[in-house]
Amino acid sequence: FFFFYPSLLVGNYKRAVKRFDDGHRLCNDLMGCLQERAKIEKAYGDQLTAWSKRWRQLIEKGPQYGSVERAWLAVMTEAEKVSELHQDVKNNLLNEDVEKVKNWQKEAYHKQMIGGFKEAKEAEEGFKKAQKPWAKKLKEMEAAKKTYHMACKEERLAAAREANGKTEASVTPDQQKKLHEKVDKCKQDMQKAKEKYEKSLEELSKCTPQYTECMEQVFDQCQQHEVKRLTFLKEALLDIKRHLNLTENQSYVTIYRELERTIQAISTQEDLRWFSNNHGPGMPMNWPVFEVKHPQFGPNRLPELLPGFILYALIFLCRSTTQTNVSSYDKNQAYSAEWSDDEQPTTYSGNENGGNRNSFEDDSSTGKGVRVRALYDYDGQEQDELTFKAGDEFTKTEDEDEQGWCRGRLDSGQEGLYPANYVEPI
Numbered sequence: 135f136f137f138f139y140p141s142l143l144v145g146n147y148k149r150a151v152k153r154f155d156d157g158h159r160l161c162n163d164l165m166g167c168l169q170e171r172a173k174i175e176k177a178y179g180d181q182l183t184a185w186s187k188r189w190r191q192l193i194e195k196g197p198q199y200g201s202v203e204r205a206w207l208a209v210m211t212e213a214e215k216v217s218e219l220h221q222d223v224k225n226n227l228l229n230e231d232v233e234k235v236k237n238w239q240k241e242a243y244h245k246q247m248i249g250g251f252k253e254a255k256e257a258e259e260g261f262k263k264a265q266k267p268w269a270k271k272l273k274e275m276e277a278a279k280k281t282y283h284m285a286c287k288e289e290r291l292a293a294a295r296e297a298n299g300k301t302e303a304s305v306t307p308d309q310q311k312k313l314h315e316k317v318d319k320c321k322q323d324m325q326k327a328k329e330k331y332e333k334s335l336e337e338l339s340k341c342t343p344q345y346t347e348c349m350e351q352v353f354d355q356c357q358q359h360e361v362k363r364l365t366f367l368k369e370a371l372l373d374i375k376r377h378l379n380l381t382e383n384q385s386y387v388t389i390y391r392e393l394e395r396t397i398q399a400i401s402t403q404e405d406l407r408w409f410s411n412n413h414g415p416g417m418p419m420n421w422p423v424f425e426v427k428h429p430q431f432g433p434n435r436l437p438e439l440l441p442g443f444i445l446y447a448l449i450f451l452c453r454s455t456t457q458t459n460v461s462s463y464d465k466n467q468a469y470s471a472e473w474s475d476d477e478q479p480t481t482y483s484g485n486e487n488g489g490n491r492n493s494f495e496d497d498s499s500t501g502k503g504v505r506v507r508a509l510y511d512y513d514g515q516e517q518d519e520l521t522f523k524a525g526d527e528f529t530k531t532e533d534e535d536e537q538g539w540c541r542g543r544l545d546s547g548q549e550g551l552y553p554a555n556y557v558e559p560i
Contacts, residue, residue, distance in 0.1 A: 147261035147349070150356045154243065154254035157363050161239040164367070168227045168235075168374065175224040182217035186210040200405030208396040215389045219380055226377040231370060238366050242359070257356050264348030268341050275334040282327035289320035420510060420555060503529035503543065506557040520550040527560065 190210045198206060244252040296313040299305040305313075380386040410416040507527050514521040520542055522528065532541035534554040542557075543549045 147258070147265075147353070150353060151254050151258045151261070153356065153360055154251050154257065157360070158239060158243045158251065161235055161243075164370070165232050165235050168232050171378075172224045172227040172232075175220045175227070179217040179220035179224070182213045182220070186213040186217070200408050201400045202405060205397045205400050208393050212389055212393045216380075216386070219383065219386055219389075223377055223380070227374070231374050231377065234373070235370055238370075242363065242366075253359060257352060260352035260355065261349065264345065264352055268338070268345035271334070271338040271341050275331070275338045278327070278331040278334040282324070282331040285320065285324035285327040289317070289324045292317040292320040503531040505560045506530045506542070507560050508557050510556050512552060512556050514550065514552075518550050520544060520548065520552045522552070530557070530559075 190207060193203065193206050193210070242253075246252055246255065292313070296310070296317050299310045299313045376382065407416075505527060506529070508522045508524050510524050512520070512522055520528075522544070526544075528542050528544045530540055530542045531549070534540050538554050539551045540554045540557075541549065542552055
């Protein structure tokens with residue numbers, strides 16, 4: 135009986151009770167496992183983001199162009215979106231799965247003030263209570279068995295002494311009689327011990343069914359708690375699988391669908407056409423044209439300069455008339471005049487030459503202007519024109535006039551005129 139039901143032996147319920155402690159510890163192990171996985175997901179997402187950022191900058195600054203560049207950059211976009219999904223996995227593991235296990239553990243296992251868990255103590259007390267009557271009978275049976283076995287041993291020794299006494303001549307008849315009486319007494323003791331042993335075993339057997347039933351009831355209670363734990367872990371692991379399996383996430387599927395669509399949209403002819411229009415025969419060309427050259431003011435500047443001279447002369451005459459009582463003026467005093475139509479007000483400043491300043495020169499000390507880059511080489515034909523190479527950068531100080539000329543200042547400090555269509559803003 136005990137060979138087939140070893141768990142029913144006294145004290146063998148310890149492993150069933152220990153499952154409560156093991157279950158609580160396994161919840162801690164599962165939470166630790168998920169926390170480590172969350173760190174891995176976060177680290178992978180951060181690495182994807184850093185990788186995407188670095189390569190996106192290299193691609194945007196590199197020589198690749200057109201639809202192939204867009205497809206290449208789409209790979210970086212895929213990494214950024216997948217990184218976000220892995221960050222979501224991390225958040226789900228920590229905020230949902232770990233919290234779910236922690237809350238269930240708190241509800242399923244109640245710690246005691248003196249240590250251990252309430253459920254384990256109740257189970258152990260239930261097993262002890264179920265075993266107490268049967269354990270008492272078992273103890274009595276074990277004692278009766280031991281007594282019987284000792285009686286059997288004594289009977290065998292007495293029989294052996296009697297047999298030896300019959301063969302030895304030195305043993306007197308009285309001694310042989312005593313040996314025979316000893317054998318009879320041992321046989322009687324052995325028979326009594328046997329009857330007591332059989333009786334105790336019979337009583338133990340009568341108690342066994344009830345004992346088995348009580349033990350199974352307590353064991354079933356432990357099993358029910360274990361069923362709840364195993365069922366919960368199955369549900370928790372399914373949730374973990376759902377959070378980890380990105381292939382079931384519709385956003386994950388959309389990422390690669392969009393990436394494939396962008397790659398399939400690569401057009402060799404479109405890219406070649408773009409390059410030809412921007413860096414080949416199809417780009418806009420500024421072909422040389424006939425220009426009227428003036429010995430002092432450069433091409434086509436004389437019609438623009440004459441109104442300026444006349445206007446400054448009128449201003450000077452007006453100032454001379456309205457300020458006849460002024461014998462002198464401060465060299466740093468500024469005089470302003472309102473301009474008509476759409477022209478903006480300008481400032482005229484006196485100097486040591488009595489205000490005799492070239493109207494095309496600008497005050498370089500202001501430092502204002504717009505940075506531009508030369509598209510073509512230009513060799514200044516006059517002293518008031520700039521000379522520069524394609525790719526040079528300098529500052530535009532005045533906007534384009536009606537003749538298509540702008541005023542600028544090179545980084546070296548030289549100022550002058552240049553064709554407006556020879557540069558582009560930076």
